[in-house]
Amino acid sequence: MAKGLVSKNKLVLKDNCNIALVYRLETAAAVSLSKKVADHLKERGFQIFTAPEQKLIPGTKSAKTKKQMDTMDLIIVLGGDGTYLRAVRLLEGRSVPILGFNMGSLGFLTAHNADTVFDIIEKTLLGKMILSPRTMIVAKILRKGRQRAEFHALNDVVIERGGMSQLINTAIYSEKFLVSEVKADGFIVASPSGSTAYNLAAGGPILHPESKVFVVTPVAPHSLTSRPLIFPDDRELSFRLEGKTQTAHFIVDGQKMTEITADDEVILTRSHYDHWIVREQNHNYFHLLREKLKFGDRS
Structure with a gap:
């Protein structure tokens, strides 16, 4: 300032x-x-x-x-x-x-x-x-290893199928370790501030605003065992679409910013600010x- x-x-x-x-x-x-x-x-x-x-x-x-x-x-x-x-x-x-x-x-x-x-x-x-x-959440989109976009979110980052009729198959990683592969309409990654927004409507938990965590909530998953996951916000999360023909909308705080494909990797971290x-x-x-x-x- x-x-x-x-x-x-x-x-x-x-x-x-x-x-x-x-x-x-x-x-x-x-x-x-x-x-x-x-x-x-x-x-x-x-x-x-x-x-x-x-x-x-x-x-x-x-x-x-x-x-x-x-x-x-x-x-x-x-x-x-x-x-x-x-x-x-x-x-x-x-x-x-x-x-x-x-x-x-x-x-x-x-x-x-x-x-x-x-x-x-x-x-x-x-x-x-x-x-x-x-x-705040920082989202970086890498295509074949090179960064092509960066966004800042207060509430949430959403990967969703958009107008596609089929579910998107997404692999979730934490610190490069595979968490799971889930078919769903999409995924919400919410900060504590965003936990009372789309995350809550999708069945995710309410996080206290001072919590040092993020929550990953699947949207309409095609599995009874897919549930919201809470991660420490000092860990790197990443997402990849599985399937060469798949595309998805990438949404930041309610605004569509770009489309991602199987060639992209979405990396989410806590902002330094x-x-x-x-x-x-x-x-x-x-x-x-x-x-x-x-x-x-x-x-």
Whole structure:
């Protein structure tokens, strides 16, 4: 970060810091709130930018280049979890904290209500919020031994058959040791943050956000013995399609990035950099589970 400092899991913003706004696209309420937030922060002396891939917010600067994104000290997200993940993609692995406000339906990552936006922003500027570190996944795709792509994921990486009618046969390795070969619609590799997303819907376990693990969950496996597997996040995981004619979609945080074939090897590791979520000091993860997912609700 340029002028913002992380000290004892607290964010300290100095004068003239750079703050970028990411808002829910094509939503009038989000655009309107973004303008109000920009005006509020400019009055406080901060440099306000509109993040890439969206229409410029009036009165802000455009952060179109990687060099400009390198100077950001804080990202403010106004939208849902999809908007939050778009902000994470724009950071491309940079350790810039994100403060999220929910204007969507679920709001696991954007945990703060949009009605509290100015109160929460004020607490953030006064250093009264905490920074919660979240594990990131780095995915590298090698074709015949040469890297052809690299992606960063906060939630999950998914290998799926897409529009193909047949299952894909995939070999899973941990530290080059064969774990298993499984026929399935696909596989989800989720971080603790992503365990409550697609992984949960596919029958995978909920991981505490501070857990140092990944979970690999098969999607509709053609075997009664194929179950989710939890791995330490300091191990390298790799995946190969078995069968020369097979192709699969490669999806990162809900967005299709490329297609892979039997010539490709997918290697997944924990990123050297954590993602930082800005939270209130009394944030309670278990309350979030009960509120958003009705966890433990017997009615």
